[in-house]
Amino acid sequence: MAYECDMHTFYKGAPDVVVLPETTAQVALLVRLCRREHVALVPRGSGTGLIGGAMAPHGGVMVSLTRMNRILELDFANRCATVQPGLINLWLSQATRDAGYYFAPDPSSQMVSSIGGNASTNAGGPHCLKYGITVNHVLGLEVVTGAGEILSVGGKAHDHPGYDLTGALVGGEGTLGLLTAITVRLLHVPAGVRTLLASFSAIDDASEAVSAIVAAGIIPAALEMIDETFVRAINEGVGAGYPKGAGAVLLIELDGPAAEIEAQAGRIVQICRDHAALEIRVAQDEAERALLWKGRKEAAGVVGRMSPAWILQDAVVPRSRLPEIMREVQAIGARHRLVIANVFHAGDGNLHPMILYNDLEPGELERAILANDELLRACLTMGGSVTGEHGVGLDKASSMPLQFGDADLNFMARFRRVFDPDGIMNPGKLLPSHPACGEGFRPSVPRLPAGAWV
């Protein structure tokens, strides 16, 4: 059953029916029918989410938006585009590149994930550090709310009088309504790009270098960390040729005016040297740049070489706490006798520890779940956040009280009710279910995906 889970295969639950509408009017009709019949409704884009958001724990109707995948308008003079929700993220940049533009949000899954899904989960990606997450690039939305209204908010002109419903609807994870059209900002392709790779003997040095780069007033377009376990697996798996024996690798990308990236690259090289970098490579051409990125982009694909199963964390820490949390990650792994591999967005403090375990070994899954929980709590203790870019979904709904108090969650629940008065939209996701509402959803199959993107 293709629709029983998203890329977080931990949670499974098949809908009673899958509908693939082609128009906004059909979507609105569906919502009104579900509302009348009190049936749960689960929106779904490409199904590449990592949070159990696009699956149906309570059955009901799944609305797959993959057929609504057209670019409705490209408007370069206004630096924007209007697309249907099912459009694949990368297709938009491909369609605009010849004119000199691109769509900045670039989740690692961008060659398969949909812009509707990106906007629903407020997806991130390697280039968030400089350019922000999806919400910073959404100008307007057409939404069918859980109340069955067709709502148009925002648009090409900025600053519409009234509440910023566009900003508040992005990241709604399908609990407020279904996005049927999205107007996004396009950016001009930068004049130049410079990609560097620096290797270190210890992840501590690499973490300190990250802080030092940002403290120097440089905001790279991307600043990614790859730890020793991943460097080895990537070299074996995809032949990226990362420095052998490195304890950690930083992948750093600058973009902007040629003179700017030239000066900043020089500064970064010096900072990495000051932090005991073993080797620094600067890509000389597009082919070399692509090779440096290849390892990072295909990192998740090599996890299968390391372990039959894993749990992926997406919590955030303040950037300055990076060295400290990385030591904590190693300590937690040692305590639970598990390998924790790391490839993540260091510049944002957005961690992606992957807790590797063998599901055939009795007790390993339980230890992995414990380690995952300790990791999340450690991040929050340092002033972090439950999720940096994947979203809450089903997976982290029960973790929301770790970051928010009762009054905060109550405010969110009331916000949800304004858009979805009957509670039909993606129930069980994003907010913790009240204990009085019965048991929370439990995972049915303790397996994890092969080939997830982080």
Added chain:
Amino acid sequence: MAVSAPALGDAFAAIVGGEHLTTAPSQLAAAAVEGVPPRWLARPGSLDEVGRVMSLASVEGLAVAPRGSGSALDLGAPPARLDVILDLSRLTGVLEYVPADMVATVQAGVTLDLLARELCKHGQMLALDPYGGGSRSVGGVLATNASGQRRFRYGTGRDLLLGARFVQADGTVTWGGSKVVKSVTGYDIPKLLTGSLGTLGVIVEATLRLHPVQPASGSWLFSFTSREAAGSLAAAVLASSLEPERLAWLNAGALERVGSERAEAALAVSVATVAEAVTSQGALLGSMASRLGARVSALDEGFWTRVGGGLASSTVVKLASEIRRLPFWAGEVERVISRHGLTVSLVGEAGNGILRAAVEGSVSPDTWAREIVAPLREALAAEGGSLVVERAPLDLKRAADVWGPVPETALAVMRRLKTEFDPRGVLNPGRFVGGL
């Protein structure tokens, strides 16, 4: 049961302290919002006191207008009711600032100037430069979604507000968002609050994303003898890989106000980056502009403050249109307004499609409403744009709704939000869109 006014005054004084409660009629008259004086002006000194003031006001069904530095109180419709001005100017704490995280948590009453002084010690800034300047408070800037020319590069309060602690209409202290630069945990409540004019909650603490101050910057004024040529330069810059920080459109009236040489229209551009790139971008800009027949002059940083000051008129209108239509609307505004013997200085954000018109001269409310606001507003709305009267004498405000119409479906949702979070109409009643 309602409590008598003196008893309420005592109750407010018990919360904030007698010396922080104003009840003298002359002082209350001076604090009036659009001619409506409050019954009390309370200056709480802590988050807890804000919560208790709101709680009391809510129980008693009083109308509360939050206020920061007081500089944007003329934004919005005249209040439907007003009992308490909740003055947040005592809340001036920078609560948390870790330079390495480029994040600061501050209280709402912190002024932009005070914050800037703290941040520049570490080479950082809050990239919000609203017109009206550094005396404005962070809370007020966020609640009114005020922004200036720097938004082209850095975004608005919406993009820079990571988390907010706010007090709901009933006094409940609530937190939304996060304290890290990247988070998607739960609904983005800070975005709901930004620009909501304090009608859903009072922002008391804000966690803000900061940016590094660039090592070098440069600004130039490109003056033209025609609007079209200035528009062509703006379009050319936007279609290039140049990365300006600010891209300001000025008409003849605005140029006169800022003391620059006369021209039909001009584009002021700033870049901020490393010194080498300032030079190369300036050269590229110069060659693009000279092809279009521009006269070029270098600008000092003070120019950007003068641009804001150039909007210090008693009547200011903000038009939002598509970016490419800004030159057209600049012409339309000049045409419509000058027809009535008024003069107008126009400052536009050429990269965002925002145009502000400072209007000088005398006009009857009827002419204002029917022959200026209505036709411009209708034509803009037909293109998906809007016109907001940001500041105007009361008789003009009464003649034409300051916000203009909001599409019915969206307004219905906004009404439900207001009813959900402020069912008794405690927070700024009547001042926001659709009479919210």
